[in-house]
Amino acid sequence: MSAVNPRPRAGNRRDEAARLAVLHAADDLLVEHGFAGLTVEAIARRAGVAKQTIYRWWPSKVEILLDTLIADSEKRVPVPTAPATADVVLGYFRDFARFVVDDPAGRVLLTLVAQAQHDTSAAESFRTRYLAPRRERERDLLARAVDAGAISPRLDLDATLDALIGPVVYRALTGAGGSDDLVTALGEDLLGKP
Structure with missing residues (x-):
């Protein structure tokens, strides 16, 4: 045998x-x-x-949702690495708004935002694993557009990101929906002309 x-x-x-x-x-x-x-x-x-x-x-359902969010957002709304023109920047923020408002996967983002408000462990994991790395890439996108002379933001880069993303997430959380017009108006006001 x-x-x-x-x-x-x-x-x-x-x-x-x-x-x-x-x-x-x-x-x-x-x-x-x-x-x-x-x-x-x-x-x-x-x-x-x-x-x-x-x-x-x-270790938890929050960590499962974070893996889901990371995978879905990278697939459906990646931060552009192409040359950063004003159209590329605005296009990214329009795509992000559609992801948050219209894509069922965007509901994971909204759920984690809500959960982070009363669960410090979830908040820390959400910041560390999703928000911080994504924000770094978004900040880089804006910096590249500034360096290329494509945009001239009225605020510093972090405040610009907050002012572009915050209203979109707020409208989605309150059920008001989003629109390309909102992102366009915010972009025109905040990103400025070079």
């Missing part, structure tokens, strides 16, 4: 198909039931994985 070599143990290495199933399940369940109705048990059931697998990979 020949010896059978046991399969190497995968340990904490994630199976990509299972990881994606979990992210999609969390996204779908959030839209269907809201944050309060989103449970690890429901995510595991929908994704077809064991609950222990989820806990081995993510």
Whole structure:
């Protein structure tokens, strides 16, 4: 009888198909039931994985949602790396507004903003994993546009970002929706002419 070599143990290495199933399940369940109705048990059931697998990979449902948000925003509304013209900058902020207001994946962003208001751990993770890296890329986009002479912001770069993004997120949180006209008006006022 020949010896059978046991399969190497995968340990904490994630199976990509299972990881994606979990992210999609969390996204779908959030839209269907809201944050309060989103449970690890429901995510595991929908994704077809064991609950222990989820806990081995993510310490909380907030971390699952952060992975979902990072993946979806990079795919659907990446910060441009192309030469930074005024049209590229405004186009990015219009795309961001559509993502937040119209894309079901944008609901994850709004949920995490809301959760961060009363959960310090969620707030720190949201800032560290999503907001800070994305803001750095957005600031770089504006700086490149300034350096190219494409825009001349009336405020410093951080205040400009706040003034462009804040109203979009506020309108989405209050259910007022968004519009290209709002972003265009904000952009024209804040980004200035070189």
